[in-house]
Each structure stands twice: as C-alpha cells, then as structure tokens.
Amino acid sequence: xxxxxxxxxxxxxxxxxxxKTMGLEQLVLVRPRHFPDADATARASxxxxxxxxxxxxxxxxxxxxxxxxxxxxxxxLRSVKLPQMTARDAGGRAVAAVRKEQRVALLFGQERxxxxxxxxxxxxxxxxxxxxxEYGSLNLxxxxxxxxxxxxxxxxxxxxxxxxxxxxxxxxxxGMFDGFVGHLEKVLGQIGFLDSKQSxxxxxxxxxxxxxxxxxxxxxxxxxxxxxxxEKTSGDARD
Amino acid sequence: xxxxxxxxxxxxxxxxxxxKTMGLEQLVLVRPRHFPDADATARASxxxxxxxxxxxxxxxxxxxxxxxxxxxxxxxLRSVKLPQMTARDAGGRAVAAVRKEQRVALLFGQERxxxxxxxxxxxxxxxxxxxxxEYGSLNLxxxxxxxxxxxxxxxxxxxxxxxxxxxxxxxxxxGMFDGFVGHLEKVLGQIGFLDSKQSxxxxxxxxxxxxxxxxxxxxxxxxxxxxxxxEKTSGDARD
Numbered sequence: 001x002x003x004x005x006x007x008x009x010x011x012x013x014x015x016x017x018x019x020k021t022m023g024l025e026q027l028v029l030v031r032p033r034h035f036p037d038a039d040a041t042a043r044a045s046x047x048x049x050x051x052x053x054x055x056x057x058x059x060x061x062x063x064x065x066x067x068x069x070x071x072x073x074x075x076x077l078r079s080v081k082l083p084q085m086t087a088r089d090a091g092g093r094a095v096a097a098v099r100k101e102q103r104v105a106l107l108f109g110q111e112r113x114x115x116x117x118x119x120x121x122x123x124x125x126x127x128x129x130x131x132x133x134e135y136g137s138l139n140l141x142x143x144x145x146x147x148x149x150x151x152x153x154x155x156x157x158x159x160x161x162x163x164x165x166x167x168x169x170x171x172x173x174x175g176m177f178d179g180f181v182g183h184l185e186k187v188l189g190q191i192g193f194l195d196s197k198q199s200x201x202x203x204x205x206x207x208x209x210x211x212x213x214x215x216x217x218x219x220x221x222x223x224x225x226x227x228x229x230x231e232k233t234s235g236d237a238r239d
Numbered sequence: 240x241x242x243x244x245x246x247x248x249x250x251x252x253x254x255x256x257x258x259k260t261m262g263l264e265q266l267v268l269v270r271p272r273h274f275p276d277a278d279a280t281a282r283a284s285x286x287x288x289x290x291x292x293x294x295x296x297x298x299x300x301x302x303x304x305x306x307x308x309x310x311x312x313x314x315x316l317r318s319v320k321l322p323q324m325t326a327r328d329a330g331g332r333a334v335a336a337v338r339k340e341q342r343v344a345l346l347f348g349q350e351r352x353x354x355x356x357x358x359x360x361x362x363x364x365x366x367x368x369x370x371x372x373e374y375g376s377l378n379l380x381x382x383x384x385x386x387x388x389x390x391x392x393x394x395x396x397x398x399x400x401x402x403x404x405x406x407x408x409x410x411x412x413x414g415m416f417d418g419f420v421g422h423l424e425k426v427l428g429q430i431g432f433l434d435s436k437q438s439x440x441x442x443x444x445x446x447x448x449x450x451x452x453x454x455x456x457x458x459x460x461x462x463x464x465x466x467x468x469x470e471k472t473s474g475d476a477r478d
Contacts, residue, residue, distance in 0.1 A: 014378065014381070017376065017378055017381070018378075018381055020371060020374045020376075021370045021371055021374060021375060021376060021377045021381070022370065022371060023371040045376055045378070046374060046376050047374065047376075081455065081458075087388075088392065129388070130391060130392065130395055131260045131261065131391075132259060132260055132261060132262040132391075134262075135259045135260060135285060135286065136260060137256065137259075137260060137284055137285050137286075138260045139253065139256055139257075139284070141381070142253070142256070142257055142260070142380070142381065142384045145378075145381040145384055145385065146384065146385065146388050149326075149368070149385050149388075152369060152370075152371075153327065153369065156369055188465065188468075191468045191469055191471075191472045192468060192472075193464065193465055193468040202461070205458065205461060206461065209452050209454060209458050209461075209462075210452065212451070212452040212453070213448050213449065213451040213452035214451070215448055219444065219448050222441070222444060222445065222448075223448075225432065226427065226430075226432055229427075229430045229431060229432040230430055230469050230472070230473075232430075233430045233431075233469070233472055233473045234469075234472045234473075
C-alpha cells in the first residue's frame, strides 16, 4: 500500500489498521504531511507495528522501484487512457500477481485531490470503487479498507482461476521501466522528435502506452537495444 | 444500518459517511454513548444529513420493528446457532430482500465487545468479515464501510457489464496496427537492429509487446511519427 502526500495522519493510522486486519503488511508513505504523528498511532490501534515498519520516501518512483504491478485507486472514473477495473477485479489481479512472486503496489492519492496526473503515469491500471454518484467522498482509510478487503477476499477465494489465467506477463520492476522511459526521452530528443513545447505531454502519452504493455525485463532490454541502435545511427548522422 | 451502544461518536460519523458513499440512507442508533457530538459531525464530512435524519432509540427491538431481515455483523466466527454468511453473501441477500420490498437491517455491536448474545437473538443470520486471524480488530466504521460496499456491489451487479463499459482504451483497428508493425520492421532493418537470423523471433516479440498495449489510433500515429523521425536521421547518416 502506497499513500501519496497524505494530509491527515489519522488516515495513515486508519490505513495501517485496515491493512493489518486484512493481512497486508508493507506501507509506503510518499511525502506525508505529518509522520510519525500521535493521531496516526492512535487510529492505528494495535497496528502500530505496520507504522513502525512503514517506509517514508520523497519520490513516488522510489516507492515503486521494485514493483511489477501498480494499481492506482480513484473514486471517480477518469478519462485517462489507462485500463480501468473495479476494486474486486483489482483484488483478483493483485493476488494473481503476488502468486507469481510479483510485487504489487496499491496506490492512493492525496485525500482531497486523489491521484495527480503525474502519479497516474506510474500506474498500469486504475481501480474504481463504485461509489454513490451523488456523494463519492470516500474517506482515504475507508478506500484502503475496501481495497485490502478485496485483496483478502481474492486471497482466500479459490474461484479466481480465470483472473489468474488472464495474465502471464511478468512485468519488469518499475525502476527498470523508468530507466527505459528516460532513455526513450533522450533518444527522441536526439532525433528531433520532441519539440520542447509538447514534450511533456508527448512523454506522458508514450509512458502510458508502454505502461499498459507492462514490458518484461527481456523486453526492456530489446527496447533499449533499439534505442541504442537509433542513438548510434543518429550519432553517425551528426559526425 | 443499526449501530448498538456505540462508544466513540467518531465511529458514528464515519459510519454515516461510509453509508452515504455507498448510497445507503437510514441510520439507527441504539443507546449511543454520545450523540449528537462534534466528533461525529466532523468524521461524517458531507454526510451530516445522514446524522440529522438518524433515529436514536433506547431499545434494539424498537429499532428493528419494521425489519424483515436482520443481519448481525461479527468480526469473528461465533459458535452460536445462527446461519452464518460472508459479507459478500450478505450484500446479495440484503439486496434480494430489498427487491422484494423487505426492510433489511445491518446490525453492528459495540466497538470492543461486538454484538451481545441478546442482540444476536434479534438476528436472522450472522455476517462474517474474513479478517486476519492474527489481528481481527476491524474498526467499526471500517466494518460498516465493507458491508455497505458489498450491498452496493450487489445492487449494481448486472454481470460484468459495468466493468466492460469502464475500459476506456479504444484500440486501433488491427490493419492500422499491422501497418505500424510493418513500418517498425522496416526501420529496425534500416538502422541495423535486426539481423536476418533472429528477425522473425524478434519481430514476434515486439508485436506481442505492442499488442498488449493495444494502442489507439492517435497512439499509432505517434509511434509512426517516431519511426519516420528515425528513418530521416538514419537516411541522413547514409547520405
């Protein structure tokens, strides 16, 4: 469970408790406003061991460096070009991935704003909790509770064969993926494909496109091999 | 939703919010320790209308007088002689009953002790949330959230129709995708990336990788734009 820029420490505590009741253990906090904090500890109740072992990082990429499946949660449907799934499907997908020894991140945005566009760029899919359209204000701790509950339900459910069969891809760790995206950006600059005005939008689109494919390690090697070949040609051109 | 002898008003507020996000409206409080209370209002966030309309009663029987199905929740399995079901089954049962115009109560006990034996005597069945056996301390608001979520899921569950409609990626026609793959192959040959021995295997791998991402039309245009930029650089190199 990765919480981004959490404002209220009470929600961090509630999330830790939600995780522990459902058997999840690793909490990562990206730039929490207040942590450690007495409110977090109070709301964690007996789950303060989760808080004690929580990782606090400055940067989302750092939090996800080992992860092979990143599921971002969103109370509302987003019009972004990412696969979307329900919390229930997310539980199944996460458990199927874990059974293949993959590391999975459930990503939660800031309380009020939710996940930013940049945070969503790190996700392989978005998870939607089907809230009341007239009042979708799901508390952060409650959202964590529902997702962790669905993970647990999937974990103890033996009827999830279809979900498990769905995906045989073993995605590369996110750090390796980021390395590829950085390399891609460099090469695209070099061949004059990125103009400075639109380069951020363009890189975001490309990142999402490749993120959807969730390349495996050997595929990342192939893609970087292509980039190196382009670099070489392009270098020759300039000589 | 009927809360029995709730100790912490914050949990009443959290329950109201949990209910409203999931589209439930009628809250009944049986002998709450503090209510109304500022903590309840604060935690309810925008769901204070649920609190304002909450019924406060002295006696559980009074709360249930209209109800035709009473489901009591329990974090742990009880050895009482009552049918037991999961939260998921309870959602389905509750919705099925409501569709037959029955009134259904979801009953929650006091935070620490849970439902007393006397309170359980009012129940038609007990609902079990499958918590971590080593730490089953589900917060009251979190338990309400999970049950209300399961009611909502059962309410909107029309098979997988909602999920299918949610997927926002609209893949390009396969002919357009094939055009991209052909272009890719040509450019990779041009920059010396494909050696003839392994080129079939390599192109198959790349095809699968991009196929997984299921690029949309405008994404195909971007990818082909990159290929054209590479071609141009590479042509320059040869001149």
